[in-house]
Structures are given as C-alpha cells and as structure tokens.
Amino acid sequence: MFHKIKKLFFYTFILFFTFFNYSLAKEKMYYCIEIEKTGFAPKENFKRYGYNTERFKAKIDFENNFYSSKDRSDSITNCRRMVGTFSHIMQCHTIYGTMFAINTKNLRFAVTDLIGINGSDDLVLSHGTCEEF
Numbered sequence: 001m002f003h004k005i006k007k008l009f010f011y012t013f014i015l016f017f018t019f020f021n022y023s024l025a026k027e028k029m030y031y032c033i034e035i036e037k038t039g040f041a042p043k044e045n046f047k048r049y050g051y052n053t054e055r056f057k058a059k060i061d062f063e064n065n066f067y068s069s070k071d072r073s074d075s076i077t078n079c080r081r082m083v084g085t086f087s088h089i090m091q092c093h094t095i096y097g098t099m100f101a102i103n104t105k106n107l108r109f110a111v112t113d114l115i116g117i118n119g120s121d122d123l124v125l126s127h128g129t130c131e132e133f
Contacts, residue, residue, distance in 0.1 A: 027061035027068075032109060032130040039124035042116050051124060057133060062104045067092040072111075074098055107131060 034053035040046040056071035065079040067090070077100070079092040092100045097115035102108070106129075113124040 027059040027064075027066055029133040030058050030060050030107070030130040031133045032056050032058055032069075032128060034111075034126040034128040036128075037124060037126035039113075039122045040116070041122050042119045046123075049122070051122075051126070053126065053128070058100075058130065060102070060130070062090065065090055065092075067100055067102070069100075072098075072100075074100060102130065 033055050037051040037053050038048065039051055040048055054072075056069050058067060058069040058071070058074075060067050065081060067077050067079050068075050074092070074094055077092040077094055079090055081087050082089040082091060088104045090102050090104055092102075097113065097117070099112045099114070101110050108127065108129050110125070110127045113121070115121050116123040
C-alpha cells in the first residue's frame with residue numbers, strides 16, 4: 001500500500017512541475033514605443049521621409065520564440081533566434097515583408113516593412129523599446 005501511495009505522489013509531483021513550467025512559459029503582454037522612424041517612398045523615386053512613430057501592444061514569449069501584435073497587423077509571425085553571440089536577439093517575420101527583431105536582454109527592438117519594394121507601400125525602418133504591460 002505504501003508503495004502505491006509513493007508512486008502516486010511521484011506521478012503527481014511530476015505532473016505538477018510539468019504544468020507549473022508550462023504556465024511560466026506563456027506569452028506576456030508588452031507595450032512598445034517607437035523612438036524614431038524613417039523610410040523611402042517608391043512612388044516618389046524612393047525619396048526619404050520621416051514618419052510618425054507608433055505605440056503598440058505585443059504578445060511575446062521569449063522561451064518559445066513567439067511574437068504577435070494585432071496593433072501592427074503582425075498577428076502571424078515566424079520567430080527564430082540568431083546564432084552564437086547574438087542568440088539573445090529574436091527575429092520574427094511575417095508573410096508580407098515585415099520583420100520585428102528584439103533584444104531579449106534590454107527589450108530594444110527594430111522593425112522593417114519591406115513590402116513597398118513592390119512599388120506601392122513605403123519602405124520603413126523604425127526602432128524603439130518595449131516594457132512589460
């Protein structure tokens with residue numbers, strides 16, 4: 001009988017810590033602010049412009065390399081870590097030419113919007129910082 005209770009306790013313990021670790025890895029909400037934003041207008045022979053900076057919310061999970069921002073229309077992304085000494089940088093790409101890169105140590109980010117190379121939308125680059133919401 002004691003052996004069955006010990007076995008039950010062991011499996012309960014394993015299940016608890018598996019669930020506990022999963023709950024810690026869920027995405028968190030961040031509030032991100034662009035500091036500067038610049039770009040080029042293809043319709044005007046790639047004339048350079050300054051753009052209004054934006055603020056946006058984003059769900060980020062650094063453990064599972066996940067980023068999503070409905071405010072920026074970046075709800076479907078594919079994220080990966082850089083390699084070697086840059087492994088603290090997470091890069092996320094959309095299927096339509098946007099890339100969001102964030103430094104997981106200091107929460108500084110950069111965003112590029114490159115769909116404009118098709119000739120219609122502007123090519124835009126911005127940088128800023130995020131903080132946990």
